[in-house]
Structures are given as C-alpha cells and as structure tokens.
Amino acid sequence: xxxxxxxxxxxxxxxxxxxxxxxxxxQAGRYMPAYRQLRKKYGLLEICRTPELALxxxxxPIEAFELDAAIVFADILLPLVPMGFDLSFAKGVGPQxxxxxxxxxxxxxLRSFDPAQELAPTLEAIKLLRSALPASTPLIxxxxxxxxxxxxxxxxxxxxxxxxxKSLMYTQPSAWWALMDLVTSMTQAYLLAQIEAGAQAVQxxxxxxxxxxxxxxxxxxxxxxxxxxxxxxxxxxxxxHFGTNSATLLELMAEAGGDAIGVDWRVELDRAWQxxxxxxxxxxxxxxxxxxxxxxxxxxxTRRILDQAGGRPGHIFNLGxxxxxxxxxxxxxxxxxxxxxxxxxxxxxxx
Amino acid sequence: xxxxxxxxxxxxxxxxxxxxxxxxxxQAGRYMPAYRQLRKKYGLLEICRTPELALxxxxxPIEAFELDAAIVFADILLPLVPMGFDLSFAKGVGPQxxxxxxxxxxxxxLRSFDPAQELAPTLEAIKLLRSALPASTPLIxxxxxxxxxxxxxxxxxxxxxxxxxKSLMYTQPSAWWALMDLVTSMTQAYLLAQIEAGAQAVQxxxxxxxxxxxxxxxxxxxxxxxxxxxxxxxxxxxxxHFGTNSATLLELMAEAGGDAIGVDWRVELDRAWQxxxxxxxxxxxxxxxxxxxxxxxxxxxTRRILDQAGGRPGHIFNLGxxxxxxxxxxxxxxxxxxxxxxxxxxxxxxx
Numbered sequence: 083x084x085x086x087x088x089x090x091x092x093x094x095x096x097x098x099x100x101x102x103x104x105x106x107x108x109q110a111g112r113y114m115p116a117y118r119q120l121r122k123k124y125g126l127l128e129i130c131r132t133p134e135l136a137l138x139x140x141x142x143p144i145e146a147f148e149l150d151a152a153i154v155f156a157d158i159l160l161p162l163v164p165m166g167f168d169l170s171f172a173k174g175v176g177p178q179x180x181x182x183x184x185x186x187x188x189x190x191x192l193r194s195f196d197p198a199q200e201l202a203p204t205l206e207a208i209k210l211l212r213s214a215l216p217a218s219t220p221l222i223x224x225x226x227x228x229x230x231x232x233x234x235x236x237x238x239x240x241x242x243x244x245x246x247x248k249s250l251m252y253t254q255p256s257a258w259w260a261l262m263d264l265v266t267s268m269t270q271a272y273l274l275a276q277i278e279a280g281a282q283a284v285q286x287x288x289x290x291x292x293x294x295x296x297x298x299x300x301x302x303x304x305x306x307x308x309x310x311x312x313x314x315x316x317x318x319x320x321x322x323h324f325g326t327n328s329a330t331l332l333e334l335m336a337e338a339g340g341d342a343i344g345v346d347w348r349v350e351l352d353r354a355w356q357x358x359x360x361x362x363x364x365x366x367x368x369x370x371x372x373x374x375x376x377x378x379x380x381x382x383x384t385r386r387i388l389d390q391a392g393g394r395p396g397h398i399f400n401l402g403x404x405x406x407x408x409x410x411x412x413x414x415x416x417x418x419x420x421x422x423x424x425x426x427x428x429x430x431x432x433x
Numbered sequence: 434x435x436x437x438x439x440x441x442x443x444x445x446x447x448x449x450x451x452x453x454x455x456x457x458x459x460q461a462g463r464y465m466p467a468y469r470q471l472r473k474k475y476g477l478l479e480i481c482r483t484p485e486l487a488l489x490x491x492x493x494p495i496e497a498f499e500l501d502a503a504i505v506f507a508d509i510l511l512p513l514v515p516m517g518f519d520l521s522f523a524k525g526v527g528p529q530x531x532x533x534x535x536x537x538x539x540x541x542x543l544r545s546f547d548p549a550q551e552l553a554p555t556l557e558a559i560k561l562l563r564s565a566l567p568a569s570t571p572l573i574x575x576x577x578x579x580x581x582x583x584x585x586x587x588x589x590x591x592x593x594x595x596x597x598x599k600s601l602m603y604t605q606p607s608a609w610w611a612l613m614d615l616v617t618s619m620t621q622a623y624l625l626a627q628i629e630a631g632a633q634a635v636q637x638x639x640x641x642x643x644x645x646x647x648x649x650x651x652x653x654x655x656x657x658x659x660x661x662x663x664x665x666x667x668x669x670x671x672x673x674h675f676g677t678n679s680a681t682l683l684e685l686m687a688e689a690g691g692d693a694i695g696v697d698w699r700v701e702l703d704r705a706w707q708x709x710x711x712x713x714x715x716x717x718x719x720x721x722x723x724x725x726x727x728x729x730x731x732x733x734x735t736r737r738i739l740d741q742a743g744g745r746p747g748h749i750f751n752l753g754x755x756x757x758x759x760x761x762x763x764x765x766x767x768x769x770x771x772x773x774x775x776x777x778x779x780x781x782x783x784x
Contacts, residue, residue, distance in 0.1 A: 245722045245757055252726025292678075295698040295720055297737065327643075329680045330700045347646040349681045369646055371596045375603025386648065406596055 088220045090151040094283055094320035094341050096363050096396035102388060103150035104421040105222070106414065107287075107324075108404030109143040110155050114411065116142045126171050130156050136207035137214060144219060146411065147418050151220050151283075154211060154276070156204045158226030158287055159234060161272055164200035165192045165264075167235065175239070182238035184250070186257040192264055197275040205279040212280035223281030225269045227288020227325070228262055228306040229299075235261065244293050251302050258302065266306040270313045277319045284314055285322040286340070289403070292327025299331050304338045311339025322365055326403050332357045346402030352390040363396035370401045373413035380413055384420040393426035439571045441502040445634055445671035445692050447714050447747035453739060454501035455772040456573070457765065458638075458675075459755030460494040461506050465762065467493045477522050481507050487558035488565060495570060497762065498769050502571050502634075505562060505627070507555045509577030509638055510585060512623055515551035516543045516615075518586065526590070533589035535601070537608040543615055548626040556630040563631035574632030576620045578639020578676070579613055579657040580650075586612065595644050602653050609653065617657040621664045628670045635665055636673040637691070640754070643678025650682050655689045662690025673716055677754050683708045697753030703741040714747035721752045724764035731764055735771040744777035 090103040111117055117139060120129065129135040139155040159177050162169050168180035183189055198205065211221050226234075234240075236247040251258045273284045288307060291299060307323070314321045323340025325331060329349040336343050342363035345354040355364045372383045384399075391397035399421045405414065441454040462468055468490060471480070480486040490506040510528050513520050519531035534540055549556065562572050577585075585591075587598040602609045624635045639658060642650060658674070665672045674691025676682060680700040687694050693714035696705045706715045723734045735750075742748035750772045756765065 243722060243757060245725055245759070248720070248722035249725035252723060252730045292699065296701055297734075298720070327678050327699065330704070348643065348678065350647055353681070369599070369649070371594060371599035372603060374596055374600035379603045383648075406594060408596070 088150065088218050090220050090398065091282060091320065093396055093398045094363050098395045101422050102397055102399050102424065104399040104418055105149050105151040105153065106401055106405050109149065109153065110139045111405060112407040113405050113409040114142055126157065130160055131203045133203050133206040133210055136203065137210045140211055141214060147414055148422065149418065151222050152211065152215055153222040153224060154204060154208050158231065160201060160204065161268055162235065164195040165268065177234065177239055179234065179238040183235045183261060186254060186260060189257055189260045189264065194267065197272045201272060205275055208276055208279040208281055220282040221280060222283050222285055223273065223276030224285040224287060225273050227286050227291060228265045228269065229303045230288050230290040231265050232261055233290050244290065262306045266309050270310045273310065273314055274317060277317050283320045283322065285324055286310060288325045291325040291331060296330050296334060300334055304334050307338040315339060336362055342398055344400065350390060351387050352392065360394065363398060365398040365400050367402040368417065370403055370406045373409045377416060380416050381420045384417050385424065388421065388424045439501065439569050441571050441749065442633060442671065444747055444749045445714050449746045452773050453748055453750050453775065455750040455769055456500050456502040456504065457752055457756050460500065460504065461490045462756060463758040464756050464760040465493055477508065481511055482554045484554050484557035484561055487554065488561045491562055492565060498765055499773065500769065502573050503562065503566055504573040504575060505555060505559050505632065509582065511552060511555065512619055513586065515546040516619065528585065528590055530585065530589040534586045534612060537605060537611060540608055540611045540615065545618065548623045552623060556626055559627055559630040559632055571633040572631060573634050573636055574624065574627030575636040575638060576624050578637050578642060579616045579620065580654045581639050581641040582616050583612055584641050595641065613657045617660050621661045624661065624665055625668065628668050634671045634673065636675055637661060639676045642676040642682060647681050647685060651685055655685050658689040666690060687713055693749055695751065701741060702738050703743065711745065714749060716749040716751050718753040719768065721754055721757045724760045728767060731767050732771045735768050736775060739772065739775045
C-alpha cells in the first residue's frame with residue numbers, strides 16, 4: 083500500500099496502514115548518548131529555549147531509529163514561566179517551583195500571555211522541524227494536561243500523593259475552578275499555536291490524572307480537558323489524550339476528547355480499546371521497564387500487544403509512559419523492528 | 434442486632450451486620466500527636482521490637498476513635514532482617530537496604546528462619562493485645578505481599594518505576610522464582626504464627642502489585658500470593674488481600690485468594706465489587722486525600738462509597754491506602770461517625 087499520508091496520521095484517523103506506526107514518549111532524552119553529550123554543554127531550559135538545539139535533540143531519535151513520528155523537544159512546564167511561576171530544574175531533584183499556588187490570591191496573581199510571544203522558541207523549533215523532517219515523519223506538538231499542570235503549580239514539584247492539590251480542590255473549589263480555567267485557556271492557545279506553526283498532531287499529557295477517583299476526575303478535570311480537546315478538534319489536527327494509571331478513567335477521558343487515547347500497561351490493550359470504543363484510535367502500551375528485559379522478552383511482549391490490537395486500524399504503538407533513563411538503545415531498536423516486521427496471525431496478506 | 438461476633442469479622446465472612454465496620458490502614462502513626470510524642474523517644478524499629486511499645490501504639494487509635502478493628506503495629510519489612518538484609522530507616526528517606534538482591538547469588542545467601550524466634554516481639558505484642566483489647570475489637574495481623582517485599586529487596590528502598598525488580602524478572606527469571614519462593618515460605622510462616630499468637634484476621638499488603646501489567650502479575654506474582662492465602666484459608670482466619678493501582682488486577686487478585694479484597698479509590702466500589710464477584714467481601718475505598726477536605730466533602734464522599742456498597746453484607750469501610758501524615762484527627766472522627774450513622778437509602782429498617 084502506498085499512501086500519500088504518513089501512517090502515524092492515518093492511524094490517528096483509524097485509516098488502514100501498511101504497518102503499525104510506532105513512536106515513543108521521551109524518545110529524545112537521557113537514554114541517548116547524543117543527548118547526554120549535548121546536556122554537558124546546555125541546561126534543559128536552555129535547549130528548550132534555543133530553536134536550533136531543540137531541533138537537534140528532536141532529530142536525534144529520528145536519525146537513530148526508524149520511527150513513524152517526531153515530537154518537538156520541549157517541557158510541559160515551559161508555559162508556567164510566562165504565567166509568573168519561578169521554575170527551575172535542580173539536578174537530581176526535577177522541576178521546582180519557588181512560588182506555588184496555595185489560595186485564590188495566588189491564582190489571581192497569574193498572568194495570561196500570548197504563546198506567539200512568550201513561547202516563540204518552541205513554535206520556531208516546530209517551523210524548523212517541518213522543513214528538516216522527511217514528509218513521511220509527521221511532527222507531534224504537545225502540552226501538559228490540566229490536572230497535571232495544576233498539580234505542579236500547587237505542589238511546587240513532583241509529588242507522591244498530590245494532597246496539596248487535592249486539598250485545594252476539596253476546600254477551596256473556587257480557587258481550583260479559577261486555576262483550571264486559566265490553565266485551560268493557556269493550554270488551548272498554546273496547542274493551537276503549535277498547530278499553526280506546523281505540528282500535524284498534538285498530545286495532551288495528563289499523566290497524573292490517574293491519581294483521581296473517577297468521580298473526582300469527572301467533577302474537577304474532565305470539563306477542562308474537554309474544552310482544550312474540542313478546540314483542537316476544530317482545527318482538524320488529530321489529538322492524542324494520554325494518562326497513566328487511567329484504566330478506570332478511560333471512558334471519561336474518551337468522553338473528554340482525543341482522536342486516540344493513550345493507555346499504560348496496567349490495562350490490557352484489548353480491554354482498554356473495548357472500554358474506549360472502537361470509534362477511537364488507541365496508543366500504547368508496553369511497560370517501559372520491559373526494555374530492560376532480554377531480547378526474547380521484549381519481542382514477546384511487543385507481539386502480545388500487537389496481537390491484542392488484532393490488526394484493527396487505529397493502533398499506534400508506544401510505551402505506556404516515557405522511555406526510562408538507562409534504557410539500552412538496542413532495546414529501542416528491537417521494539418521498532420518487532421513492530422514493523424509484525425505479521426498479524428492469519429493475516430499475512432493484510433495491508 | 435446483637436451479635437456475639439464482632440462486626441468486622443462478620444463482614445469479612447459476608448454475614449449481616451448492624452452497621453458497616455470501619456478501620457484504617459496506618460490508623461496508628463504519624464498523624465497522631467500521641468504517636469509523634471512517643472517517636473521523640475523511640476525509633477520505629479525500636480517500637481516494633483518492644484512488645485509493650487507496639488501494644489501502646491496499636492491502642493492509640495482504638496482509644497481515640499470508635500474503630501471496629503485494631504491492627505498490630507509493625508512494619509512489612511521486619512522479616513527482612515532475619516533473612517539477612519541490612520535494613521535501616523533514615524529520617525525523611527524511608528527504608529534503606531544496604532545489601533539488596535541483584536542476582537541469584539544474592540538470593541542463595543538469604544536465610545530461612547523461624548518467626549517464633551526471630552519475630553517474637555510482634556507475636557508477643559499480638560498476645561498482649563488480645564488481652565488488652567475489648568472482645569468487640571478484633572485484632573488484624575499482616576504481612577507485605579510477595580511483589581512488594583521482593584521490590585524492596587531488589588530496589589533497596591522505595592522506587593518510582595521498579596525497573597531493577599522488573600529487570601530481574603525479565604532477564605533472570607530463575608533468580609526471581611527463587612526469591613519469590615523464599616519470600617512466600619517466609620510470609621506464610623509469619624502469618625500463620627501471627628494467627629497462632631491471636632490475630633483474628635490477616636491482611637496481605639501487596640501495595641505495589643499495581644505497577645505490573647495483568648499478564649506480568651499473573652506470571653510473576655499470582656501463584657505466590659495464592660500459596661500464602663491458601664495456607665491462611667486453611668486456618669479458618671479471614672484474610673484481606675490489598676493492592677493499590679489494582680483496578681485491572683482485581684480478578685487475578687481475587688483468584689489468588691482473600692476473603693475480602695482491598696481496593697483503592699481509583700476504581701468505583703460498585704464496579705470493583707462486580708469485578709471481584711459478590712462471593713467475596715470488599716474493603717475500601719476513600720481517597721486518603723479527601724481527609725484534607727471540608728467536613729461536607731468528607732461526609733459526602735464517605736456516603737457515596739456506602740451508597741455504592743448498596744447495603745450488601747461484606748463491605749468493610751477503609752481508605753484506599755494508608756492515612757497520610759498531616760491528616761487532621763477531626764477528619765478521621767468525621768469518617769468514623771459518617772460510616773456508623775449511615776442509613777442506606779430506602780433501607781432505614783435494615784439490620
């Protein structure tokens with residue numbers, strides 16, 4: 083089958099493909115020697131803010147592996163800086179926010195901003211990437227999901243139980259709604275700007291939404307994700323809606339939107355797809371830890387997931403979360419090869 | 434209804450009760466001023482190893498709240514010391530193991546031991562507690578689940594992704610099986626010794642099992658949990674089988690065993706019970722973070738869970754995980770009162 087449109091975009095729209103497309107969350111990053119080399123000279127924020135460096139890092143995995151999509155190198159927390167957050171990345175600690183939100187006053191202090199102005203380097207990197215990438219490799223833009231971003235803003239960094247964020251929800255709901263409203267408008271504007279700059283699909287990473295009960299997700303998050311994804315849908319660019327620990331939220335996440343729903347390995351892909359509904363594409367879902375396994379294990383688990391997808395159009399192969407630091411490059415290659423050489427059982431003539 | 438047997442034990446066996454029993458994981462601990470006071474004088478391991486102190490801490494929440502069960506104060510990692518692990522609790526870091534398992538040689542080095550000898554203080558605390566507790570307050574014993582204990586042994590402490598443990602599974606399965614075999618025999622002997630000492634029910638805390646895909650749980654963990662829970666079942670004492678992030682493992686966990694299955698807040702209680710099957714009791718499942726919420730929020734979420742239980746016999750109210758440090762004592766009281774005063778909708782005459 084020769085298709086004018088890349089197989090990743092076709093799969094997002096549940097159109098038939100010659101082989102299952104594959105890309106990886108955090109496919110550019112610490113596990114790559116080329117990236118670590120560059121990080122000796124430049125900080126994370128410096129790379130994100132220098133279009134030529136962001137371009138270079140984005141292309142590293144594209145050059146190393148036969149991937150079906152590129153994702154612009156950026157950080158979900160970049161938009162927090164123009165909003166007024168004092169963000170830094172301390173070595174070994176991860177992101178730290180010196181002035182987190184703890185009450186309605188803190189929310190009122192936050193600024194709205196124009197992404198074209200304040201997030202220009204990422205948009206510029208997207209433009210450069212569209213010229214640099216082959217036509218067969220579409221470019222994905224992305225943003226953090228509203229719950230995940232709000233958690234960072236409230237907790238001031240990574241958190242085990244998100245009790246500060248949840249406490250704000252439960253005790254100062256008007257502060258929560260105000261914050262979510264601001265985050266939603268910002269995220270929407272940022273994703274639309276990325277699409278305008280040339281991103282051919284966008285992913286909403288609500289990685290932490292799975293910390294919520296379904297009832298709380300529905301009350302406190304779903305309406306906001308829905309607003310963002312609705313606005314993206316109107317552009318015609320496909321969207322991917324991703325969370326972890328989200329097995330019990332899949333129906334609600336699908337209801338909120340997304341052409342494809344990203345799922346982690348805690349749920350079997352066939353069950354997840356049934357829950358989400360076959361009118362959506364699905365992305366996932368190999369446990370990133372499997373890439374520390376033997377070659378046989380990696381290949382067997384990759385094939386199991388492809389078997390579960392059952393050759394239906396609309397499966398995008400990915401891990402269930404980002405590639406872990408320390409992952410061997412050879413393991414990444416092995417997964418890509420296993421996906422691309424896969425022949426569905428009894429469907430050798432398929433495609 | 435006046436029952437000769439305490440309502441917690443009746444609920445474990447799905448017998449009718451006058452009101453839903455309630456206890457809390459980590460009901461003794463840092464959130465209680467009385468506990469923090471004692472910790473100024475004694476270390477965690479010192480308390481666990483001194484029966485009179487373990488007794489005192491176990492009774493603190495029983496004296497403060499109208500709880501339906503006590504749980505002996507101990508730590509799931511205590512059995513690791515007689516096995517040969519060099520365990521310490523550093524302030525603010527949590528448990529640290531200086532000599533973790535990384536290969537088959539490390540497993541072969543581990544010792545089997547007699548709990549009656551090496552874990553005597555916990556067994557002695559159980560004996561003392563049975564005399565100290567009123568007949569209406571049964572005593573729960575416990576142990577860590579095989580996956581959770583193996584993770585600690587391999588990772589050497591808490592972990593975000595358990596990649597060392599999973600890597601051992603995937604690359605050195607014979608080392609994994611050998612370790613699980615040892616952990617299982619030890620856990621089985623330890624729980625039987627607790628029951629013999631007077632524990633009237635036991636809980637298996639496989640808190641981290643939810644990090645695994647259902648396929649991997651079934652391959653690498655389920656047979657071992659099954660062995661432990663089968664041995665407990667033969668004593669006649671009810672068992673509770675608990676995990677977090679376990680929405681997709683519930684069928685497999687129930688298959689492994691447990692008179693009651695403990696579930697976290699990520700799954701709605703009614704759906705969870707349906708999945709587990711009504712031939713089992715269910716324990717849970719309020720999000721511990723809700724206890725940082727307003728009184729209205731706490732009461733509404735407690736009632737929602739009781740509504741979902743639908744007045745069926747076999748619901749034990751609990752949080753979906755342990756009480757968080759910093760939880761207000763008043764919030765704990767509020768939940769206990771809300772559970773005990775609950776009247777099922779349209780069943781005011783029930784019981």
